[in-house]
Structures are given as C-alpha cells and as structure tokens.
Amino acid sequence: MKILLIMDPGIPVPPVLYGGHERLVYLFAEKYQKLGHQVTLLAGPDSYCSGTTITFGTNDLDRSNQAKNKEIAFVWKYLYHNWHQFDLVHNFGRLIYLLPILNKKVNKIMTYGRPVSRRGIKIFTSLPNTNLYFTACSNYCVSTGNVAGKWQTVYNAIDFSAYTLNPNVSNNAPLMFLGRLDKIKGAHTAIQVAKATNNNLILAGNIPTTPDNLHYYKTEIEPQIDGKQISYVGALNDSEKNQYLQKAKALLFPIEWDEPFGIVMIEAMACGTPVIAFERGSVPEVVTDGVTGFITNTFDQMVNAVGRIYEIDRAACRALAEKQFDAGKIAADYLNLAYQDSVLTQHS
Template identity: 65%
Template sequence: MKILLIMDPGIPVPPKFYGGHERLVYLFAEEYQRMGHDVTLLAGPDSHCSGQTITFGINSLKRSGIQKLKEIFFVWKFLLKNHSEFDLIHNFGRLLYLLPIVNSASNKIMTYGRRVTPFGIRCINLLPNKNLIFTACSDFCVATGNVAGHWETVYNSIDFENYQLINQVKDDAPLLFFSRLDKIKGPHIAIDVAKRTGNKLIIAGNIPTTPDNIAYYEKMVLPHIDNEQIVYVGALNDMQKNEYLGNAKGMLFPLSGDEAFGLVMIEAMACGTPVIAFNHAAAPEVIDEGISGFIVNDIEEMTDAVGKLSSIDRTQCGNIARERFNVTSIAHKYLSLFNAK
C-alpha cells in the first residue's frame, strides 16, 4: 500500500527537542514502512524518514500568514497532481490541506493531537466529501470536534525502545515534573506537593515565552528553585528523558488546561515511573488507576497519592503502557479504519 503522511512545517520530522506531534508522525512513518508499505512524508525542511521525503515551507513557529498560505498552496498543488497515486493520505497537518481532494476517492485520515476547532469540521462537512475519517488522540479530544463527520479515537504512541524500564528506585528518589513551565501545566503545584511531602523535585521543560506565563514563571516557580530540593534541569533530549524519567519515584501531572493526551505520561510509564495526575482532560483515559498511577482531584489528594507510589509495581506499570500504546497496535488501528467502515 502507498501511504502519504502530511505534517505542517515549523519543526522538522523527527524533532531534535520539542515537537511531540512531529515525533508521532515520524514514528508512524517508520512503522508503516516497517510493515511493508511504501511511505512518502510531506513535511518541513530537514525532515526525513525511511521512505521518500518531500520538504516544503520553512521551519519557524513564528512564520508569517503569507508564508503559511504559500505552504497551503504547495500542498494543494501536490495533492491535485498526485493524490490518486496513494492508497491512504494520512494528514497530521492543517485540515485545509485536504480541501481540493475532500471528495476524491482517496482514503483520507485527518488526525488531531490537540483541541479541535468545530467551525472547520462543520465547514468541510458541508462540502461533498467521501472516504474521510477524523481521528483524535483521546475521547476527550474527539468530543471537542465531533460535530460532524465520522470520528474515531486512536491513542498516541511512543517508541518504547527508547525507554529503559527501571524496576526499582531508591526510597529517596525524586519526584519529577516534566512539561512546559506554563501556569496551566501546574509546576507551582508540583513544587507545593514536593515541599509538603519532603521530596526532592526535578523540574524539566521549556521556560515560557508568552508575557503572562513569563510573569507567572518569575513569580511562582523561579523563586523556589534552590538546586537542592527544587532543581531545574532545562529542556531534555531523548537520552536525558530516559535518565530523568527512569530515576524518578513518580511524575506529577497537575494539569488544569485542555491537554489532548499527554505523551509525557506514557513516556514516564515506559520507564516504570507511575504518574499522579489531576482528573482532567485525557488523563483518566491514559492512567490505569493503581497500576500505572493515580487520578486525583486536588492538591491534597495529590499529596496523599505520593505516599502510595511505593505500592505501584513498576514492571507492571511499564508493561501495561507497552500493551496499550505500542506503535504497532496503534498503526494497525489506523489502517483498519477503512476496513471497519
């Protein structure tokens, strides 16, 4: 089968640091190729995969509206000319990319990894269309866009070969907070929990860039970083992620925003590290209560759950994550969608 994967420019596929969605696209490109399919990747500069790669646009998250319009026209031209060559067109980028071929016979999957804008879904479903399936990475995310069309939940995945399962850690192993240091991610809550429980906390992630979150970080996070109990280690590459995730007794995920999935949760689980998360967004779908972590409702419950981390079997935590979120199973799920129609 010939498969075309599409991703927006801005960050290369695969990314060197930040870029969870780009990492997923690469993972599926490699898996489809490994399964024996003929893969073409259409993505930003410096992208690559084991199949054919066609690059377009520029790598900048701050590129202009005119530049983004040029990118849309590039994809339209490519699809109008070549869509009939592919058995499946799997789009992780803009919905607008599919506009010229929305009513073609080509099998098309539009995949979302973040909150969906219902307006675009309604508009494209007002047009004649066929062989178009919308997917999102959690039931929570599907619910944000399921206003028209055919929707399916297909969970995200990671490359478990990049993570070492650590069966046991020391009693004084640190807690870990690993995310962008924005207010909705809750690093101030993780700091509070660490201080309440007397645990060391490792904070990893990008420092905010928006004015409101910079002010939050400087007031609520930075003053508490003493490099003794509260330690900031910066953004992490894949090797560093494996080290810090694997050597933590637990990861705190006190999210208050609309996280569509939370890849870092299964990255932690892959290392055997349980996750304590607020009962919000997709967290209840990702965490198996008492097996791979705990779902809590507030800071008091999160504090109490830290004391339960030792009851988690880290091997079982890692194994259930591998069973539920391995890339082979998720790729087969995508490829089965049209057979199931």
C-alpha cells in the first residue's frame, strides 16, 4: 500500500520536546514503513521519516492566517497532482486539506486528537464524497464530532520499546506531574496533593506563553517551587521522560478540562508507573481503575489514592497498557480500517 501522511506545520515531525500529535504521526510513518508500505510524509520544516518526506510551511505555532492559507494552497496543489499515486491518504492536519480529493476514489482517513468542529464535519459530509472515514483518539473525542459521516475510535499510541519498566520503587519515590503548565492541566492540585501526602513532587513541562496561563504559572506554581519538596525540571525529551517517569511512584493527572486523550498517561504506564487522574474526558477509557491507576473525582479521593498506590502491580500496569496502546497495535488498527471497512477499499 502507498500511504500519504499529512500533518500541519508548526512543529516538526517528530518533535524534539512538545508535540504529541507530531510524535504520533512519526510513529505511524515508521510502523507503516516497517510493515512494507511505501510512506510519504507531508509536514513542516525539519520533519523526517524512513520514507519520503516533503516539507512545507513554517514551524511557528503563532504564524499568521496568511501563512496558513499558503499551507492550504500547497497541500491542495500537491493532492490535485498526486492523489492517484496513493492508496491511502491519512490526514492528521486540517480537514480542509482534503477538499480537492473529497470525491476521489483514494481512501481517506481524517484523524482528530482534539475536540472536533461539528460545523466543519456537517459541511464536508454534505459535499459529494467517497471513501472518507473519520477517526478520533477516544470515544469522548468521537462524541464531539460524530454528527455525520463514518466514525471510529482509534486510540493514541506510544512506542513501548522506548520506555523502561521499573517494577519497584522505594517508599520515598516522588510523585510526578508532566504536561503543559496551563491551569486546566491542574499542576496546582498536584502540588496540593503532594503536600497533603507528604510526598516530593517533580513538575515537568512547558511554561505557558499565553498571558492568562503565564500569570497562573507565575502566581500559583512558581512560588511553590522550592527545589526540595516541589521541583521543576523543565520540558523533557523522550529519553528524559523515560528517566523521570520510571522513578516516580505515580503520575498525577488532576485535569480541569475534558482531555481528548492524554498521551502522558500511557507514557507513565509504559514505565509501570500508575496514573491517578480525575474522571474527565477520556480518562475512564485510558486508565483501568485498580490496574493501571486510580480514577478519582475529588481532591480527597486523589489524596487517598496516593496512599493506595502500592496496590498496583507495576509490571501488570505496563502489560495491560502495552496491549491497548502500543504503536504497532494502533497502526494495525488504522490499516485494518483501510483494508477491511466497507467504506474504505484498497484500489491498488
């Protein structure tokens, strides 16, 4: 099968630090290639994969609308001239990229990793279209856009071989929070849980740049970082994530929004580190209560769950997560969709 993967510019594929969706696109490109498929990646500057890579646009998340319109024009031109070379176009970028080939016979999967614009789905499915399938990274995420068209949940993934199981940690092992230090991610709650349970806490992630979240960081998070009980280690690359997560007794995930997936949860599980999370968004789909962590609804429940963390078998935690979320398994799910679904039939 000849596969075209598309990702928005802004962050290279794969990303150096932050960029969950970009990391996914790279993983799938590599898995497809290893399975013997011919992969072409269309993504921002400095992107690469084992197949063919074509770059466009600029790596700037704050780029102008004019720049984004030029990106659309580039993808439209490329697809207009080259769509017939592919059996599958798998788009992780903007839905509008697919407009020139919406009614072409090539198989098309549009994948979402965030809440979906229902208006966009209604518009696109009202146009003549064929061999078009929508996927999202959780049942919750599917529910935000499933107003028309064909939909299926295909979970996010990581490469479990890049993470090391640590089957045992000491009683004084730290708790960990890993994610953007935006208010909705709940770092302030993680700090409160650490203090209430007399545990050390490692904070890792990007310091926000938006005015409201930067103010939150400066006023609610930074003053509590003492380098002793509460430490901040910055944004982490994949190797550093593995290093810190495997040494933690648990990952705290006290989100204040409906998270579409939360890849950090399975990164922790891959190290055997259980997740203690609030029951929002996709959390009930990702965390198996009592096996890969604990699902909680209140601060007090999260505090109590920290005291129960040694009920979790860390090897069993990793084993179940790997069965559910390894990149090889999820890549196969996408290919099965392309091969077997009645809507998506291979043309080559």
